[in-house]
Amino acid sequence: MDLCGQKAVLIVTKQVPDTATNVARRRIDLACNLPAGHPGLHQDTQHGEQWGASSGPIATLFRHEDEDA
Ligand SMILES: [Zn+2]
Numbered sequence: 447m448d449l450c451g452q453k454a455v456l457i458v459t460k461q462v463p464d465t466a467t468n469v470a471r472r473r474i475d476l477a478c479n480l481p482a483g484h485p486g487l488h489q490d491t492q493h494g495e496q497w498g499a500s501s502g503p504i505a506t507l508f509r510h511e512d513e514d515a
Contacts, residue, residue: 448482454490454497454505461512471511 458472476495478488488505489496497505 450478450480450482450484450488452478452488452499452505453503454478454488454495454500454507456493456495456507456509458509458511461510468510476507 454476456474456476457470458474459468460471461468474493474495476490476493476497478484479491480489487496487498495507497507499505
């Protein structure tokens with residue numbers, strides 16, 4: 447069975463305390479592991495992330511992570 451294989455990069459950002467600055471903390475490479483030609487969102491089941499189709503070859507996702515989370 448062929449996999450979709452659409453790639454995405456998830457950037458996890460974190461706010462620097464007492465500033466409005468967000469810094470990138472982690473970068474996670476994602477790849478869709480649903481069957482090729484699947485409907486709906488792309489999904490990386492290994493990382494539990496899903497994303498919509500992108501205009502470029504690699505989608506970029508951002509997630510904000512709080513200190514207390
Ligand atoms: Zn996909």
